[in-house]
Amino acid sequence: MSGDASGGTDVDAPEDSLLRVENLRTVFHTEREEIHAVDGVSFEVDEGETVGLVGESGSGKSVTARSILGLVEEPGRIEDGAIYYRGEDLTDDNWEAHRGDIAIVFQDPGGALNPVYTVGNQIREALRIHQDLRGSRARDRAVSLLEEVGIPDARRRVDEYPHQLSGGMQQRAVIAMALACDPDLLVCDEPTTALDVTIQAQILDLLADLQREEDLAILFITHDMGVIEDATDRVNVIYAGEVVERAPTRELFENPQHPYTRALLDSIPGRTPPDEQLPTIEGEVPTPTGPATDCRFAPRCPAAVDACRTVHPEHYAVGAEGTDRTAACLLHGDAHHHSFEEALADPESLGRHGRAQDWESRADGRGRSESRADRQEPNGSRADGGDRR
Amino acid sequence: MADAPDPDAADGPANTAGEAAAEATNATPGRAGSAAHTRASTVLPTRSPVLVWAALGVALFVPEAGALLDFVVGLLADTAIASPAPGPLASVKPAVVSALEGVESAVASVPTLLSRETIPNGGYWNGQRWVDTFMGLSPPRAWGLRVTLVYAYAFAWAGWAILGYRLYRREIRTVAWTPRDDVVDRFRGHTWGKFGLVVVFMFVVMAVFAPALGPTTVEENMRNSYSYEMNYWDQETKSVETTLIGEANLGSQSTGTNQRVMPFSYDDYGRYHPFGTLPTGRDLFTFITAGSRISLVIGLLSVGLSALMAASLALTSAYYKGKVDLASVLLSDAIMAMPQLLLLIMLTTVLADTWIGGIYSGAFVLALIFAFTGWTYMWRALRGPALQVAERQWVDAARSFGQRPSTVMRKHMLPYITGYLLIYGSMTLGGAIIAIAGLSFLGLGVAPPTPEWGRAINLGQDYVTTGSWHISLIPGILITIVVTGFNALGDGIRDAIDPQSDSAGGTAGRGGGA
Amino acid sequence: MSDFAGTSEGATAAETTRGGRDGDAEPFMSVRDLRTYYDEQTLLSRDPPVKAVDGVSFDVYDGETLGLVGESGCGKTTLGRTLVGLESATDGTVEAEGRDVTDLSGGEQREWQRRVGMVFQDPEESLNDRQTVGESIREPLDAHDWPFLPVAVEGMDASVSGSAVTSLDAAESADRPDVTVRVDGDGFEVSVREKLPLTRADVSVSVDRDAGTVSVEVEKSKGEIRRDRVFDLLERVGLNEEHYYRYPHQFSGGQRQRVGIARALALEPEFLVLDEPVSALDVSVQARIINLLEEIQDELGLTYLFIAHDLAVVRHIADRVAVMYLGNVVELGPAESVYTDPSHPYTLSLLSAIPGSGSPWSGERVQLRGAPPSPRDPPQGCPFATRCPAKIRPDEPDLDEATWRALDELRVVFRTRSRAEFTTLETLKGLVGAEVDPESVEEAVDDLLGDSDLPPEVRDVVDEAVDLATHGDDAEAADLLREVFGSRCDEEHPQPYDRGEGWQSRCLRHEPDHREAAPTIDERERDGA
DSSP: OOOOSTTTOTTTSOSSSSEEEEEEEEEEEOSSOEEEEEEEEEEEEOTTOEEEEEOOTTSSHHHHHHHHTTOOOTTEEEEEEEEEETTEETTTTTTGGGTTTEEEEOSOHHHHSOTTSOHHHHHHHHHHHHHOOOHHHHHHHHHHHHHHTTOSSHHHHTTSOGGGSOHHHHHHHHHHHHHHTOOSEEEEESTTTTSOHHHHHHHHHHHHHHHHHHTOEEEEEESOHHHHHHHOSEEEEEETTEEEEEEEHHHHHHSOOSHHHHHHHHHSGGGSOTTSOOOOOOSOOOOOOSOOOSOTTGGGOTTOOGGGGTOOOOOEEOSSTTSOOEEOOGGGSTTTOOOHHHHHHOGGGGTOOOOSSOSSSOOOSOOSOOOTTOBOOTTSSOOOOSSOO | OOOOOOGGGGSTGGGSSSHHHHHHHHTSTTOSGGGGGTSOOSSSSSSOHHHHHHHHHHHHHGGGHHHHHHHHHHHHHHHHHHSOOOHHHHHHHHHHHHHHHHHHHHHHTSOOTTSTTTSOOOOEEOSSSEESSGGGOOHHHHHHHHHHHHHHHHHHHHHHHHHHHHHIIIIIOSSSOOHHHHHHHHHHTOHHHHHHHHHHHHHHHHHHTHHHHSSSOHIIIIITGGGOEEEEEETTTTEEEEEEHHHHHHTTOOOSSSSOOOTTEEOTTSOEETTOBOTTSOBHHHHHHHHHHHHHHHHHHHHHHHHHHHHHHHHHHHHHOHHHHHHHHHHHHHHHHSOHHHHHHHHHHHTTTSHHHHGGGGHHHHHHHHHHHHHHHHHHHHHHHHHHHHTSHHHHHHHHTTOOHHHIIIIIIHHHHHHHHHHHHHHHHHHHHHHHHHHHHHTOSSOTTSOOHHHHHHHHGGGTTSTTTHHHHHHHHHHHHHHHHHHHHHHHHHHHHOTTSOOHHHHHHHHHOO | OOOSOOOGGGOOSOSSOOOSSSOOSSOSEEEEEEEEEEOOBOSSOBOOOEEEEEEEEEEEOTTOEEEEEOOTTSSHHHHHHHHHTSSOOSEEEEEETTEETTSOOHHHHHHHHHHEEEEOSOTTTSSOTTSOHHHHHHHHHHHHTOOOOEEEEESSOOEEEOSSOEETTTSSSTTOOSEEEEEETTEEEEEEOTTSSOOGGGEEEEEETTTTEEEEEESSOHHHHHHHHHHHHHHHTTOOGGGGGOOGGGSOHHHHHHHHHHHHHTTOOSEEEEESTTTTBOHHHHHHHHHHHHHHHHHHTOEEEEEESOHHHHHHHOSEEEEEETTEEEEEEEHHHHHHSOOSHHHHHHHHTOOSTTSSOOSOOOOOOSOOOOTTSOOSSOTTTTTOTTOOOOSSSOOOHHHHHHHHHHHHHHHHHHHSOOOHHHHHHHHHTOOOOHHHHHHHHHHHHTTOOOOHHHHHHHHHHHHHHHTTOHHHHHHHHHHHHOOHHHHOOOOOEEEETTEEEOOGGGSTTSOOHHHHHHHHHHTTO
């Protein structure tokens, strides 16, 4: 539920973007603690574009997806912020009204498909609910949807059960189901993580084709930086429930401005020559249990200054004028305006608390103990609540 | 060399960045690792809770120590008597038996708190007051006092055990939380399961303390009633008379509406009968408590054996799969196809006169037959979970470094099916009790005159529509309650183990991460 | 139609190739024509077996990291498991230390399993969460009653006695004595192997020259030695001694994987099979574990078989890499060479499919159609023939690549239908000779070939196949298409062709009269296939 009125007036809600998430806050209240899974996330998706949301496990990206679709259940609830779909705030219990406009594709196609119903049956169910199609018209539409997503011999396949299809085809079927509602926005939560790389390439291609043909907007959520680079136009990097950097994709990859983004890119094995040790990030992803009072990445950041521990950074504009890039890092704030290299080269000038780790030298592989949340859960959801795994 | 990792950093809740998190966790007692050992216990208000707890245990044990010794020695003696003595042992046997019996009588003289010697209720009215009852209380009050004490004692033990568990969990155990804690917590919140647990507990107490619970004893009242005498206040002569108990029984029969002794009433001889009397005049309550023992023993024995066989077979067939699995399926199907009732009748008849049939009046044979024909149900239930566990990666890991199959089954597979064992075991126990009662009702089960609930129902079946309806009804109700209790317990355990059932932490976790 | 007889004598390269980091003469392990089939026989049905590993040969050299990549279903995990003894090989040999480790008795297999450790993929599943981490790591030690404490005596012919020790000959690890007693002149010197958590002070030795006996007593109990070993291992993988007493759920995924690594190292193996050890971890944690693995390998001189589907990770850590497809190794060579200049069309497609700029491939992406065939029914010729972008095409008829591919797909459609489950009604119809689901066949054909302009003879064949399929003879329809439109690739199973320097690839295009795969694909892509 949107708790505050600041985003509530339609005058302020922009109608040009298809989806606008403003300061979303989703909190889980367990017996022991509160988990601020999504803590002030804002971004927007325009018609016909693909926006990425990238982060590791525990970052809050899946909860964001569920919040957008209204799938958050007790003990979690949306406590603040707004989700505007064409100007209407979904958090005012408006999800039902827009059910057919936003569709979601989950990570595990085997889990998203009901094993006791045929694929065609499930697509027809979606068609019946959202398009009011029945009988042979529904059947024909189901077949054409399967063809659209590239499943050969569609008329035969439409009567098959999910277990008779390979993983890639199952995911295509799930996409077909999502398309059955004729949505304007497709939210994809790790859609290719469970798939092989060649199948992944096919699915990404398919999504790009569909976007062109149907004028779909896509919100692409993943932890795979390579996929983000290929598949998205703009990207938001999310860490510990907050968006820490926003940029057009190519620029983010060419010149990341947030220390976390940099660290993440550097850890990718393909970016380090094989004979060198891979750079690593010390520490672990925190689970936010309260509102942010400082920069959540500061304990692990090689470029952190004293202020980082006491000030919660806002988004500052970075990069050239008009490129719509921001990063939530004090280095780019008014007080500093330094680049990384400057920050690292001259610690004293920034009052930097000596960090043992030097960014340039390759990290020793044996870092500190890691996060309990650093695991990619193959079944779409993290089983990480409080002090349990 | 890398810097040494922070030792507490791997701890569950305590390693989230930010002091707020650390404070929140320190507030929960015992969670912050080593800190707990230096502060006073929160479970017991003392600095050395373990000692206090142990002392409490001793204090509870002493009053009944004699009874325990008595039981143990008695068991040994009975086993010695009943067991066949092959060749060389035959000469030794009489000596052993007499030695044990000597010990038994010596031990019997040790006073225990909850016995009918300490709190007697079998006295008589001498015109002015009650003689030979506890502190001169009337028989029902003395009896009621003893029964209350027995149950209070039992619950005290239960409380002591729970206290010990809480102490262990909060303070002694180094780990803050294990997956098993979740199961326990879920059970604690499960009302129906707790009800089941209480009922089962009371039933077990009844069986364990049977001799102390009844207003009289099986020996006096049923088996050798003509060898004992009793005093009573004769209303007509207004004086204290003596008679054989057997005679008294003849005068206290419940046979219909005209002649009966109802529950919670005295008979003509001044004896108090909490559940009334049987058509033979014997006390129904004593009959019931004695019968509970046999039911429990047969139940436990048969279920225990079944569980052993079912678990072994399930684990083996899950580990080896393929042909072994196929063979066990065929075997269990074959056994399930056998008519259990006919087999029972045949075997009890055939084995009636052998030594094996003599153990516990045929209860042992019954238990064995139940076990050998009934394990298939449990095996079926365990096979699924066992096959699932066999697919888990840690089982593969153990096999990969050459761990022996038996060890793999014991350490890596068995713990994951014990939950199901408990569920199906408790439900099967309920079923066993019903089965025994049914058989005894038909006259096929435990041989008379050994008491058994089914037989009580049988004895009273002619009088159900008359004024002596209590004879069949009371054991019937009790059977229902006990079996329901077992089923409820099984339900509770199943819900506690089932990871799908709530647990706030779990649901939060589902969304709280990625 | 193929003119070649397609025999195995056509091999142009040796099966065993030399390679490896040090160019050792003898490989540590030699795998020859290994096959592992899963045969699920029930009383009633007799499905063809799943040919998970279907004739694989390669060598592994001491101290190297051999990467094994492939997509799901290619058999790499089964291969790893077969080497460790978790699966039994159906055929072929794996030679290590002079014997075939696929054909071992129980006791011998346990001994082999001491020498090879396995690290599993899922850190949350590979540890039993009912036991502490220390117990998990210790379990292999307990299972084998480690340490064996073989004693070597030098300078004297003596028999060894002592409660916990064994003499060197009798010991199973015949190469490394744990305690060495050097007798000379008047005295003797005792040394204890460094890696053992045992010091000189823990051992008391007495030498009786006249009787020719050496008695060795160890003061520390085996339990203590094992516990200390676990402490050592915990430190080695970056954890603490205190962690011994903790349960797996108290650790993060990366830490649990470290525990898994420690457990695999417990018995001092020489060879580690790592089955996707970092796939389930986040990128930043992955980096740490990879660094750890490399460190450990350097320090302990281990040999790794690194199985993964993430090509970038494998490139970073592997010296040589083997690419698997449908149970076959299609390419094997030095990592850098394979990644920069792949010989096999599958390797090329795989590399080109990696997204992002961190990908090792700088060329165009090659799209593969469809999914790999079922391992129950692998193609007769080259396993990659159904999807290969560089497939050799027959000279007649002259069609463009897009049409060829459409025909290939049509063949796959028929093949899949032949294996699919038909309803009873349809089966009956087929038996009787009536039409079975004609609509779907025609639509499928239309979908694939509708746009193409087929020459009449081709159209005739397609129609004939459609006819067969609509009467329920899908298998025959597929066979017909294969006969008419197939090529060498469908007939012959390629032998490994030598690319030099221990690099081999199984593709018919390596033969002199065919153009190599990479340029062929380039051209076809350019022509707008």
